[in-house]
Amino acid sequence: MAASLLACLVLCQCAGSFGSGNMGGPTLEERKAAIAAEPTGDHFIGRRYYVEKTRFWGYVRKPRESWNKAKLVVVREDKKRQPDRLPESGADRVYGYDQNYEYKLRGYLTGNKVYDPNSNQILPEFMLTGYEVLNRNPGWLFRPDDRYDRYRITLYPR
Secondary structure (H helix, E strand, C coil): CCHHHHHHHHHHHHHCCCCHHHHHHCCCHHHHHHHHHCCCCCCCCEEEECCCCCCCCCEEEEECHHHHHEEEEEEEEECCCCCCCCCCCCCCCCCCCCCCEEEEEEEEEEEEEECCCCCEEEEEEEEEEEEEEEEEECCCCCCCCCCCCCCCCCHHHC
């Protein structure tokens, strides 16, 4: 029994729904209303998107902007380390533990492009200066039927 439960948990983490589907989440209307109600200001909204062996951080958008306008970015850590940057050994969490967390990010797009060899993409660079967690379980990112796979990119805006 315990072995089958563990196997189920591993499978759900590796290729399960990104948010909605079986696990609940906002409706399309609820998501649109929540985005429309976001406070504006000098910050970004970021969603951590972890795929093993890639160098990108996740998707970043301006407040009140649809996730479909978000940019997949590489975070530059000169001024602030990204949230899941942990010591190489002895940490009780692992790199990417914050998969799908939603953040309020302070910083700016530098205008530079960065090559991520493992995903073969040239992506915008985001200079991080601060962050705070907004939601640890915000549900789907682009569509209610999003599917997450930690070994390959499966989430793209349309």
